[in-house]
Amino acid sequence: MPPLPNPLPDAETQCRQLADLIRPHLHRRPALIGIFSGGAWIAERLKELLGLPEDIGLIDVSFYRDDFSEKGLRPQVKPTLIPFDVEGRHLILVDDVLYTGRTTRAALNELFDYGRPASVTLAVLADRGGRELPIGAAYCIWEVPLSDGETLELCKLDDGRLSWGLENA
Amino acid sequence: MNIEIRNGRVIDPKNGVDRDMSLFIGEGRVTGLGQAPASFAAERTIDASGCIVCPGLIDLSARLNSIEAELAAAVAGGVTSVVVPPDATPPLDEPELADRLIHRGKEIGMARVLPLGALTVGLRGEHLSELAGLKKAGCVAFSQAQVPLVDTEALLRALEYATTFGFAVWLQAQDYWLSRNGIAHEGEVASRLGLAGIPVAAETIAIATILQLVRDTGCRIHLTRLSSASGVALVSAARDEGLPITCDVGVHHLLLTEDDIGFFDPHARFSPPLRAQSDCQALSRAAASGLAAICSDHTPLGADDKLLPFGEASPGATGLEVLLPLTLKWAAVAGVDLPAALARITSAPADVLGLASGQLSLGSVADICIFDPGATWQLTPELLKSRGKNSPWTGCIMTGRVMVTLVDGRVVYEG
Amino acid sequence: MHSPQLNRNGELIHLLSIEGLPPHVIAQILDTAESFMEVSARDVKKVPVLRGKSVFNLFFENSTRTRTTFEIAAKRLSADVINLDINRSSTAKGETLLDTIDNLCAMHADLFVVRHASSGAPYLIAEHLQRIGRDDVHVINAGDGRHAHPTQGLLDMYTIRHYKKDFTQLRVAVVGDILHSRVARSDIQALTTLGVPEVRAIGPETLLPKHLDKLGVQVFHDMNEGLKDCDVIIMLRLQNERMTGALLPSAGEYFRHYGLTPQKLALAKPDAIVMHPGPMNRGVEIHSEVADGPQAVILPQVTFGIAVRMAVMSIVAGN
Numbered sequence: 001m002p003p004l005p006n007p008l009p010d011a012e013t014q015c016r017q018l019a020d021l022i023r024p025h026l027h028r029r030p031a032l033i034g035i036f037s038g039g040a041w042i043a044e045r046l047k048e049l050l051g052l053p054e055d056i057g058l059i060d061v062s063f064y065r066d067d068f069s070e071k072g073l074r075p076q077v078k079p080t081l082i083p084f085d086v087e088g089r090h091l092i093l094v095d096d097v098l099y100t101g102r103t104t105r106a107a108l109n110e111l112f113d114y115g116r117p118a119s120v121t122l123a124v125l126a127d128r129g130g131r132e133l134p135i136g137a138a139y140c141i142w143e144v145p146l147s148d149g150e151t152l153e154l155c156k157l158d159d160g161r162l163s164w165g166l167e168n169a
Numbered sequence: 170m171n172i173e174i175r176n177g178r179v180i181d182p183k184n185g186v187d188r189d190m191s192l193f194i195g196e197g198r199v200t201g202l203g204q205a206p207a208s209f210a211a212e213r214t215i216d217a218s219g220c221i222v223c224p225g226l227i228d229l230s231a232r233l234n235s236i237e238a239e240l241a242a243a244v245a246g247g248v249t250s251v252v253v254p255p256d257a258t259p260p261l262d263e264p265e266l267a268d269r270l271i272h273r274g275k276e277i278g279m280a281r282v283l284p285l286g287a288l289t290v291g292l293r294g295e296h297l298s299e300l301a302g303l304k305k306a307g308c309v310a311f312s313q314a315q316v317p318l319v320d321t322e323a324l325l326r327a328l329e330y331a332t333t334f335g336f337a338v339w340l341q342a343q344d345y346w347l348s349r350n351g352i353a354h355e356g357e358v359a360s361r362l363g364l365a366g367i368p369v370a371a372e373t374i375a376i377a378t379i380l381q382l383v384r385d386t387g388c389r390i391h392l393t394r395l396s397s398a399s400g401v402a403l404v405s406a407a408r409d410e411g412l413p414i415t416c417d418v419g420v421h422h423l424l425l426t427e428d429d430i431g432f433f434d435p436h437a438r439f440s441p442p443l444r445a446q447s448d449c450q451a452l453s454r455a456a457a458s459g460l461a462a463i464c465s466d467h468t469p470l471g472a473d474d475k476l477l478p479f480g481e482a483s484p485g486a487t488g489l490e491v492l493l494p495l496t497l498k499w500a501a502v503a504g505v506d507l508p509a510a511l512a513r514i515t516s517a518p519a520d521v522l523g524l525a526s527g528q529l530s531l532g533s534v535a536d537i538c539i540f541d542p543g544a545t546w547q548l549t550p551e552l553l554k555s556r557g558k559n560s561p562w563t564g565c566i567m568t569g570r571v572m573v574t575l576v577d578g579r580v581v582y583e584g
Numbered sequence: 585m586h587s588p589q590l591n592r593n594g595e596l597i598h599l600l601s602i603e604g605l606p607p608h609v610i611a612q613i614l615d616t617a618e619s620f621m622e623v624s625a626r627d628v629k630k631v632p633v634l635r636g637k638s639v640f641n642l643f644f645e646n647s648t649r650t651r652t653t654f655e656i657a658a659k660r661l662s663a664d665v666i667n668l669d670i671n672r673s674s675t676a677k678g679e680t681l682l683d684t685i686d687n688l689c690a691m692h693a694d695l696f697v698v699r700h701a702s703s704g705a706p707y708l709i710a711e712h713l714q715r716i717g718r719d720d721v722h723v724i725n726a727g728d729g730r731h732a733h734p735t736q737g738l739l740d741m742y743t744i745r746h747y748k749k750d751f752t753q754l755r756v757a758v759v760g761d762i763l764h765s766r767v768a769r770s771d772i773q774a775l776t777t778l779g780v781p782e783v784r785a786i787g788p789e790t791l792l793p794k795h796l797d798k799l800g801v802q803v804f805h806d807m808n809e810g811l812k813d814c815d816v817i818i819m820l821r822l823q824n825e826r827m828t829g830a831l832l833p834s835a836g837e838y839f840r841h842y843g844l845t846p847q848k849l850a851l852a853k854p855d856a857i858v859m860h861p862g863p864m865n866r867g868v869e870i871h872s873e874v875a876d877g878p879q880a881v882i883l884p885q886v887t888f889g890i891a892v893r894m895a896v897m898s899i900v901a902g903n
Contacts, residue, residue: 060619063631063898072595072902073633075612079622113628360793361603363703363730363769432588432711433704433731476682476712478702480729 004144004166011154011162014125014141015042019049021139022123026050028090030121033057035107036078038096038154041162042125046094057082059093064106086115092139096154098124101135126164128152170212171195172578173205177217177539181224182512183519183528192222194535197578202531213580217539220572223511224527225249225280225536227518229417230393231467231489232257233282235556236273239469239489242555243280244582246490247538247571250526251280251467252518255287256314262287262298264306271307279581281536283522285312285339288327294318297330304336309522310391312339315440319345321378328388337389337523340379342400343441347371352480354396354444358427364479367442369397376403383412391521392416394466396441398451405460415521418452419466420492421561423499425449429561435475435482436561439466442484453503462517463499465492469557487557491548493540494567507542535578544570588710591719595903598710598723599896601732602773610777614742616895617888623660624891633898634663637694642684643726644670644700649862650726653886654697657893663695681705682712689713695722695901703729703766722900724893730764736861737770739892741778743885744816747857751775755782757810757852758801759842760820760869761791767861768820776800786810787842790831807842814852819844819860822869835868845871849879857881 022030034043034056043056062077093107104122111117123139128146146152151167174192179202181187186202193201193209200206231251233239243251253270255261261270267284274282286303288311290296300311311331318324318340331338348371353359355366376392380403383390395401395416407414421439426449430437437443455461468485475482492514500510519527526534545568550558574582587604591597596609623631639658641651651667658665670684679687681700688696698706706725713721727733741751748754756775762768762785775783776799785796786804796803804810811817822838832838844858858870858880866872874880 062619063623063633068633068902073616073898077616077619079619081622109632113630114626355794357795357798360795361769361799363728363732363766365730366794432707435708473680476708477680478700478705478708478728480702480704 002145008164008166009142011125011164012045015045015162016049017141018042018123018125018139019046021141022046022092023050030090030092031057031084032092032094033059033082033107033111034094035103036060039094041154041156042096043094045162046123055083057084059107059110061103061106061110064110066102066106080110082114086111086117088116088118091117091120092123093120094123096125097152098122098127098135098137098140099130101131101133104135105133125154126152170578171210172213172215172575172580173209173211174215174217174222174537174539177220177222179222179529180508180511181529182508183224183516184530186529187508192529192537194537194575194578197535199529199531199533199535202529215539215573217572219543220539220541221507221511222537222539224515224529225538225574225576226492226514227522227527228252228467228489228492228514229462229464229518229521230254230419231465232469234469237277238554238556239467240274240277240279240282242489242553244574244576245554245571245584247493247540247574248489249280249536249538249574249576250283251489252283252285252309252522254314255285255312256292256316260287260292261285261303261308262290262292264299264302267303267306267308278576278579280576283309285310285314287311288313288338289318289323292316294320294323297327300331300336301334304334310337310339312393313341315341315343317341317343317345317348317375325382325386328382328386328390332386332388335389337391339391339393341393341441342372342375342379342395344371344375347374351442352438353430354427354442354448356427356445358430362430362433364430369399369444369448372397372400372441373403376400380407380412380414383407383414387413389413390415394419394422394441395452395455395461396422396444397448401451401455401460405455408460415462416455416460417462417464417518417521418456420463420488420495420499421466421486422449423453423456423463424495424502425561430479433479434561435477435479436486436559436563438479438482438484439486440484453499456499456513457503457505457509459512459517462521463492463496463513464518465489467555467557468559469555470559471556475559486560487553487555489555490553491560491562491567493538493571494569497542497569535575537575538571539573540569540571542569544568546570588707588714591903596900597719597903598706599734599900600706600710600723600725602734602737602770602777603732605777607777607779610738610741610774613738613892613895613899614745616899617742617891620660620891620894621888623894624887629660630662631660632662634658634661634694634901637663637901638692639663639665639695639697639897640688640693641665641667642670642688642696642698643668644698644705645727647699647727650699653889654726654893657890658897660890661894661897663897681708685709685712686716689718689721693721695724695897697724697726698728699726700728703731705729724896724900727766730766730769732770733766734770735889735893735896736767737774738896739885739889740771740818740859740861741774742888742892743859743881744857746884746888747881748815751778751780754780754815755784755813756780756816756818757784757786757814758818758820759786759807759810759844761822762787762796762820763791763793764823765820771818772799772801784810784814788832807848808851811848811851815856817844817849817852817856817858819858819869821861821863822865839868843867843869843871844874846873846877849874859885862886
């Protein structure tokens, strides 16, 4: 695997780049839905950067995960909040890192319980490879292959800025 | 058979004996203490090194549901005489039933069976049983077991009748009305766990009633299984008053309290219930002072009767094989020396029964228990000879193991 | 003593009682319930958390209300629900409680919701499951004798948190037959665990357990005194059987002294909430005007109850 950039890229810059990728497609009036918690922060940034009038949706996939039998229910479950009608809308699902694809699958299942969207596209800051399902991001800024023992996570600093953190198991 | 028991520490509480010496047995009796009788030739020698040699234990209450297994359990626990409550099925209210029970016990040839006769027919509290006939058939006293005699007039008449013949009546002091819905001591634990409570008043009210009837009739009464500090106080005052009262305490009540119910452990369900720490301490003092004898209240139960929600489980625990180690455990906690502790399960029960047994004087019947006071063993269901495996001590380490038990000078158990 | 409802990592594997639940576990249940409130507000009120799992409702004591809420909660988690009315089945023929459990485990039960007339019955079941090595089967106590009704206690706490936010500033009164009430015991345990500074019990001597003070409760026999400045009033149902057991003379006398009327309610804080586990006896413990009035939150309690039960089932089934 190629060595990681040191220091890690600036997440705020990457959000601006992601917004640039999406901007040409705003005529479809997409609604943003951020997956807790990294995706939710990014979706907030995107709303400001793209000047979207509508409130973003926030989705917690805990109840749709496929690893319930092994891992149980996560301790911090937050309520899903979709403040608009999903029916017939073009949705952009926003997450921080795309890995196996299972989180995206769970989010799709949950969204379809709210109605039938016209389309769903996936926007992520980072794609770390390791896909276990046929899932792909339409918008992605950073391709960064990682090994199983490494964890790439987005966090929010005290001053409110988004920043990457990388951990080895 | 002539038997010599050598190298043991002989403790005979009744006669104040506590000495390392040999014991000699012939024709079923003690024929020599320390010194062999003239022209004694031992046919068997038992080496009691490191062991205590004491009178066979006398258990004032043991139920014999399957008689062979339970009498085998008795001698495995060093118990050579068991007093059997009259509440088997059918209740022991006819002389023929007493005959049969004693006869069966003799056939089995292990611990002696001393039946209590039912005070009333069917224990129903209405008609008197044939007390004289039952006595003749071998009953040692009369009892209502755990069945309350609610009709005070009937109780008065029963005590008057018993007094006519000088018979003793054994009664469980438990007021019917205050105890009929309860399953645990009415205290902190029952309040917290939502268990219907039996207040101490259920015991003290019943004791007060019985004491008044004793004053009026002069009947000799033995109060079974005291459970409360207030109950002990009433009995103590009655003794000071000179009333013919004796009492006993179940060995489990000397060591366990309401706290041992824990998460609704059905093995902690007893009748009378395990009460508070202060009650346990008062019972301990009563046993230590000699006011109360100690018994096992052996109640063998199957899993079907015990593995039920607390309020549905039958009360009681297996006791014959743990009477000795639990008494030793109590003695260690209460600071009672070994001879005094052994008195509670040998000479004191004999006194309650008015028997000459429970001692090792010359000429006494050779009912003997030889035990290693320091040997430890783990209580497991497989190890128990009793059919009743129900115990709050399952898995615990017991200290004190019976090595040899003799009844009538015959070895009936070897560990 | 280690509580059988927590595993070695301190995670909830059964819900048997509020007693012994650390505050963070209670908080986790309430937080998770909030998410399930959102699910219950959707058109498709289902999430796949318990898909493929079988929930057996074992009700040894009849209760259509409680059983129905558990059934709804389980179905909203996509579980298969089987209702067993034990009165009319095997135990009438003498099958023991544990034999029934063994049989149902052989039918691949994943979760038992148990209501039983004997205090402690769910503990017997949980210990038995552990003994036979079935740590994949979970027990939820839906009410055992007088001992506990933990899901009711939790939904009552959810209700209080919803309307009052901060437990540490509250004065809460529990009124009525506390002696016989598993709801009261669970509520009291939960309130003290969550740090409510003043928990009051109001009722006649015959209906209050002795030693309530050891549970951290102040006892009042005078309702007017007891309700003063209360933020939350939890009314308990008075059962008719109590009238025959020499515990109370009549419903009328009880209502005069311990019924919640608008006049008595006025003694509490003006924004006090009135709760009741249901079903209500109007005119016995509560006046209709109060039950239907603006301070009563009795119907929301029912809604919260489904979300709380969904949370409990999801949490234990995953541990």
